[in-house]
Amino acid sequence: MESLSCSLFSYPVSKCSSFTRLSRGIVFASRSDSKKHHHKKPHLPKNLRHRRRTELPPDFHPVLHPVPCEGPPSESDSAALPRDYDENDVNDSYDGNVVWESDEIEAISSLFQGRVPQKPGKSSRERPLPLPLPHKIRPLGFPTPKNIIRTHLACSARQPISNQIYKNPAFLISLARDIRSLPPEDNVSKVLDQWSRFLRKGSLSLTVRELGHMGLPDRALHVFCWIQNEPHLFPDDRVLASTVEVLARAHELKMPFDLDKFISLASRSVYEAMVKGFIKGGNLKLAWRLLSAATEGKRMLDPSVYAKLILEIGKNPDKRTLVLPLLEELAKRDDLKLTQQDCTAIMKVCTKLGKFDILEALYNWFKKSGSVPSVVMYTTLIQSRYLENKYRDAMAVVWEMESSNCLLDLPAYRVLIKLFVALNDVSRTGRYFSKLKESGFTPTYDIYRDVIGIYMASGRLAKCKEIRREAEMAGYKVG
Incomplete structure (x- = not known):
């Protein structure tokens, strides 16, 4: 019995009518039409049941090349063949008449049309979710315009x-x-x-x-x-x-004789520019007159103009009585808009006038507006409560300032040390005195005097002599 020299797929051919072989010498056997086994048609996926284009016809006549045998078959090859293997059946399989069943044709053609149908059930491998992209997790909306x-x-x-x-x-x-x-x-x-x-x-x-x-x-x-x-x-x-x-x-602008006519004809920007010019030039009397005329004429000016005039008038102790009407005018405003610098300037003037209630109301308005106070505003508020003998309320502002990580300047250290001395808090006084020198500031005469006084009152004479010697080296003579 002869056998094929290449890779031969052994199959009993006693009930087969023909043999065929594809590439690489693989031999397949097709069953005869005498006994057909009716196989259940596999369930195809949706993409194969309803195709977008027509199905290509399979190639029913593949090119078959016989595999030449080099020499007589060995005994091991003969033993590998089944007992009912007949050489005549092999010779009859190369006649070129190949018979394919419909389920075999459909299975082979599906390999060239799409993916191989998977077995039903959940696969063991799960694909991980994709990472979120910035343009997909960003909330929907129009981009913010940039007025540059x-x-x-x-x-x-x-x-x-x-x-x-x-x-x-x-x-x-x-x-x-x-x-x-x-x-x-x-x-x-x-x-x-x-x-x-x-x-x-x-x-x-x-x-x-x-x-x-x-x-x-x-x-x-x-x-x-x-x-x-x-x-x-x-x-x-x-x-x-x-x-x-x-x-x-x-001082080269002359005021018109008919002020009412000028107020009615001048635009708001020109009117405010005139008031600012008189304030910067030191002509506060004329600036106050223009603001009073605007109030009588029910003309709304920018609050920053009032703040600048209040700050300049507050520097003169003899004219501080003129500030109260301006403060009342600002209190009547529903749409009060002040910058941080203007608000701090008005708070300083209120401290000099002793109007602590106006100062507290202005600070509360500034906090409710969503703005963050600066170190100057914190210092002004602490000093006002210190002058009002509300030491515990002033300490609440100190804790708020520490929680906001606000950097302190030299006036802030001066006010805080005065507050700690008034509270007889030796530990905080010494700690902030050390922080003042670590920040690179030079203590002033009143700071040396307050620190020496609290150490002397607490009985720490050695520390008192050390700070006194330090003050003398800085050029101060503390009695």
């Missing part, structure tokens, strides 16, 4: 020259310097005419203010007169307000 004024030429190199320079502070300040360098007999038009077509409304307001800082109010007025002759730059309230502020600060 690009002043660098590198960021806007493709824009026109007018868009690059009409808001550029460096360019506008350079115009003020060029105007300052002009001879007294020359007009500002010599500098501004060459840049006229590149300017826009409001551009020269910064130039006017810079001329005011340089001490040239007459040149600022010349710039405003030049703008009046330029149709594309006039009228402009921003340049007018800057010019009025510069002239009022330099």
Whole structure:
């Protein structure tokens, strides 16, 4: 009996009608039509039951090449064959007439149409969930607009020259310097005419203010007169307000005789600029008169104007009575808007006037507005409660300041040490005195005096002599 030399798939062929072989010498046997076994048709997945395109016909006539046998079969090959193996059946399998059953054709064609059908049931391997992506976990909504004024030429190199320079502070300040360098007999038009077509409304307001800082109010007025002759730059309230502020600060602005008519005609920005100019120039009486006229005329001005006037009037002990009407005007405001600096300035004036209730109300309003107090505001509040002999309430502010990790300055250390001395708290006094020196500050005379006094009262004479020697080395003579 002969056998195939390559990989031979042994199968009993006593009841087979034909043999066929695919590549690599693998031999398959197809059953005859005499006995057909009816197999259950496998359940196909949905993608195979309803295909998107027509099914390709299978290749019913594969190319078959017989495997040549090199020499006679050995005894081991003959023993591997079954007993009912007949050589004639093998020779009959190469006639080229291959018979495929429908379930075999369907199984083979499914290999080329899609994935192999999996066995029913849950597979042991579970695919991990994908990591969350930032653009998927971010809440839905429109992006926040960024109102950025690009002043660098590198960021806007493709824009026109007018868009690059009409808001550029460096360019506008350079115009003020060029105007300052002009001879007294020359007009500002010599500098501004060459840049006229590149300017826009409001551009020269910064130039006017810079001329005011340089001490040239007459040149600022010349710039405003030049703008009046330029149709594309006039009228402009921003340049007018800057010019009025510069002239009022330099005491070169005359008040109109009919004040009521001026109040009704002037815009809010111009009116506020005039008041700010008089405040900066030291003409507080005229500034207070303008604010009183605005109150009588039921005209609403910015609260920062009131805060600046309150701060300047509070510096003069003889005129502090004028502050109370302004504080009452601010208390009536429903839409009170004050910056941290203005709020702290009003609190300092209230401390000097002894209006601690107004100070507390202003501090509570500032906290409810969602703002974070600064070290100056904390110090002002602690000092007011110290002057009111509310030491325990002042300690509550100290604990709040420590919890907020607020960096202390020298005035804050002075107020805190005064508070600890009043509470007779030796440990806190020594600890904050050490912190003051570790922060790089030099203790003042009153700090040395308070620390020496509390150590002397507690009976720690050695520590008292040490601090006294340190104060003498710093140049203070403590009695």
